[in-house]
Amino acid sequence: MVLQYIWFLNEKSRNMHRIIFIFSLILTISKITSAETIQIDFTPYDSYSIEVAKIDVGDTIEWLPKNEGHNVEFLGGPDFDSLPEKSDLNAFYSVTFNLSGVYLYHCTPHGNTGMIGLVIVGNDFHNLKDIESIELSRTAKSVLERLIRIAKSDS
Numbered sequence: 001m002v003l004q005y006i007w008f009l010n011e012k013s014r015n016m017h018r019i020i021f022i023f024s025l026i027l028t029i030s031k032i033t034s035a036e037t038i039q040i041d042f043t044p045y046d047s048y049s050i051e052v053a054k055i056d057v058g059d060t061i062e063w064l065p066k067n068e069g070h071n072v073e074f075l076g077g078p079d080f081d082s083l084p085e086k087s088d089l090n091a092f093y094s095v096t097f098n099l100s101g102v103y104l105y106h107c108t109p110h111g112n113t114g115m116i117g118l119v120i121v122g123n124d125f126h127n128l129k130d131i132e133s134i135e136l137s138r139t140a141k142s143v144l145e146r147l148i149r150i151a152k153s154d155s
């Protein structure tokens with residue numbers, strides 16, 4: 001009788017584990033499907049339509065070549081050794097961000113005149129000092145300071 005009861009408990013906990021497993025599977029799947037995609041245009045004013053993009057880990061940003069002569073080139077991120085590769089001029093470009101932190105990119109021809117953008121992944125500013133120490137033109141530097149203020153103001 002006691003043995004039977006223990007067996008019953010085991011069976012019950014096994015079912016419980018199965019239920020927990022299925023639940024976490026559902027949660028994982030819904031988390032994957034809830035990953036978002038943000039679209040940023042190249043504007044006619046030599047800028048990006050969204051200068052500060054705040055996203056979650058796993059989200060994707062797509063840059064749309066709505067205007068000619070622009071691209072995306074990453075200057076810094078949480079892992080300087082594995083930055084996304086530079087995009088071609090006038091090309092559609094898409095990056096999925098799987099590492100949290102601050103990313104800085106610019107347009108190769110117009111970076112010096114302030115065509116830069118920030119991506120904040122997971123509201124994580126741990127590498128901000130590294131981003132701030134990247135060498136930029138005076139104009140780009142002042143744009144970066146403005147973008148950092150924006151990023152921090154709604155963090």
Ligand SMILES: [Cu+2]
Pocket residue numbers: 046047069070071107108109110111115
């Ligand atoms: Cu440009």
